[in-house]
Amino acid sequence: MHKPHADVHEDIFLATRTLFSPAHAKPTVAVIGVGYVGLPLALLSSEHGYKTIGYDIDEEKITSLRERRANYISEEEQEALRRDARIRFESDESVLKEADIFLICVPTPVHENRLPNLEPLRAASEMVGRRMRAGSLVIVESTVNPGACEEVSLKALEEHSGLKAEVDFFFAHCPERVNPGDTTWNTRTIPRVVGASGSQSLERAVAFYRDILEGDVLPMPSIKEAEAVKMVENAFRDVNIAFVNELAMSFGKMGIDIVHVLRGASTKPFSFLPHFPGCGVGGHCIPVDPYYLIRYAKKNGFTHEFLMTARKINTAMPRYTVQVLERALKSKKRKLRGSRVALLGLAYKRDIPDTRESPAVLIRDLLKKRGVKLEVFDPHVPEQSTSESLEAALRQSDAALIATDHTLFRSLTPEKFERHNISIVVDGRNCLRKRYFKNSEVLYRGIGR
Numbered sequence: 001m002h003k004p005h006a007d008v009h010e011d012i013f014l015a016t017r018t019l020f021s022p023a024h025a026k027p028t029v030a031v032i033g034v035g036y037v038g039l040p041l042a043l044l045s046s047e048h049g050y051k052t053i054g055y056d057i058d059e060e061k062i063t064s065l066r067e068r069r070a071n072y073i074s075e076e077e078q079e080a081l082r083r084d085a086r087i088r089f090e091s092d093e094s095v096l097k098e099a100d101i102f103l104i105c106v107p108t109p110v111h112e113n114r115l116p117n118l119e120p121l122r123a124a125s126e127m128v129g130r131r132m133r134a135g136s137l138v139i140v141e142s143t144v145n146p147g148a149c150e151e152v153s154l155k156a157l158e159e160h161s162g163l164k165a166e167v168d169f170f171f172a173h174c175p176e177r178v179n180p181g182d183t184t185w186n187t188r189t190i191p192r193v194v195g196a197s198g199s200q201s202l203e204r205a206v207a208f209y210r211d212i213l214e215g216d217v218l219p220m221p222s223i224k225e226a227e228a229v230k231m232v233e234n235a236f237r238d239v240n241i242a243f244v245n246e247l248a249m250s251f252g253k254m255g256i257d258i259v260h261v262l263r264g265a266s267t268k269p270f271s272f273l274p275h276f277p278g279c280g281v282g283g284h285c286i287p288v289d290p291y292y293l294i295r296y297a298k299k300n301g302f303t304h305e306f307l308m309t310a311r312k313i314n315t316a317m318p319r320y321t322v323q324v325l326e327r328a329l330k331s332k333k334r335k336l337r338g339s340r341v342a343l344l345g346l347a348y349k350r351d352i353p354d355t356r357e358s359p360a361v362l363i364r365d366l367l368k369k370r371g372v373k374l375e376v377f378d379p380h381v382p383e384q385s386t387s388e389s390l391e392a393a394l395r396q397s398d399a400a401l402i403a404t405d406h407t408l409f410r411s412l413t414p415e416k417f418e419r420h421n422i423s424i425v426v427d428g429r430n431c432l433r434k435r436y437f438k439n440s441e442v443l444y445r446g447i448g449r
């Protein structure tokens with residue numbers, strides 16, 4: 001029978017003092033998958049006195065980490081990596097037999113058909129199962145749909161170890177909440193939730209996180225509910241973005257500027273959380289996680305009409321943005337086909353190099369299909385840019401489409417565009433000041449403005 005919440009809390013505070021008190025030699029921690037989620041965790045674990053192994057199947061990544069190089073974590077975390085001489089980086093799974101605590105931080109991407117791909121999680125769990133000893137604590141951080149931890153990871157751990165959860169080893173789930181590029185919230189400070197296969201596992205997992213993190217750690221009554229927390233957080237964001245995207249398309253027909261309206265609505269000090277319309281929703285979280293929930297609910301007999309509608313609206317935004325450009329060209333008696341367009345931005349989010357599920361990439365492919373002569377420039381994605389500078393991209397073009405609101409693009413002015421004979425600007429992230437274009441030769445179009 002589950003203890004009431006408060007008592008579970010109490011037990012855990014006691015456990016924190018006993019399990020990892022200075023008197024006990026701290027356990028050895030193995031982080032499986034040292035990407036932007038696992039590496040900061042491994043650094044914190046090592047910083048708090050745990051012998052720490054960072055494991056990854058990517059040998060190149062391990063080589064760079066042994067040289068203390070990683071460009072996908074914050075400056076502060078890169079400094080911690082350079083300072084930490086203790087942490088070990090390995091790609092040989094045999095070293096995992098030394099570990100007492102395993103943090104599984106592998107990717108959970110989606111297949112082309114948008115169904116969750118849990119193979120990396122299964123493979124990592126099978127490997128940990130082969131290597132772990134009795135008494136180990138295994139925690140899954142990867143983002144998964146409710147049920148996946150028990151149906152995929154726990155099943156693989158027990159099958160490949162011959163051990164039983166809550167009897168021979170301990171199992172928990174603590175969904176990752178890393179927010180790339182966020183300078184306020186990081187792995188050390190972000191509050192977390194933890195669900196486990198039983199009270200002993202919960203006690204150990206919460207005690208570990210409370211030992212290495214500064215943020216609050218909330219014990220959850222079950223693993224499924226901890227999995228559901230992450231799904232809800234990201235589906236919440238997706239539906240709110242879809243809401244303002246639909247408003248933008250509606251207001252675009254009414255001559256109402258959505259940015260002004262959202263600024264006005266944001267003066268309400270309660271019960272309003274602004275989101276912003278744009279050319280689409282990218283990244284490996286927001287456009288992906290709702291499909292996990294939709295699929296799992298369907299397997300259990302429920303259809304998420306609302307979540308599916310939000311996904312439909314957001315995935316239509318790249319096409320809508322191309323239509324905004326086409327209408328702007330038409331107003332100047334020009335066609336998409338044969339036009340020379342500077343596509344500014346490929347990353348899914350400001351000032352980061354990540355192009356996963358990026359709407360900008362979809363816009364690029366749509367424009368290419370429509371016969372547009374493209375100059376592509378993203379200062380953070382040089383390898384996929386066709387122009388080596390912003391000037392070069394603008395010089396070769398008649399129109400510009402901003403698909404990512406990188407800081408470099410946010411300072412663009414009508415004069416800059418005029419100097420390069422750019423007569424149309426489509427601002428896919430509403431990141432420029434529309435009023436500056438009022439008395440200029442440049443036709444400005446935003447999303448919903």
Ligand code: SAJ
Binds near residue numbers: 237
């Ligand atoms: N976007 C909009 N309008 C908005 C907000 C975002 O169109 O109002 C677009 C962005 O341009 C981007 C996509 O949505 O293409 C995702 O943006 P994001 O800010 O949600 O960034 P992510 O994908 O890095 O989301 C992460 C998530 N963190 C985790 O999953 C641990 C998410 O839960 C956070 O809410 C989000 O950061 C955040 O708040 O910044």
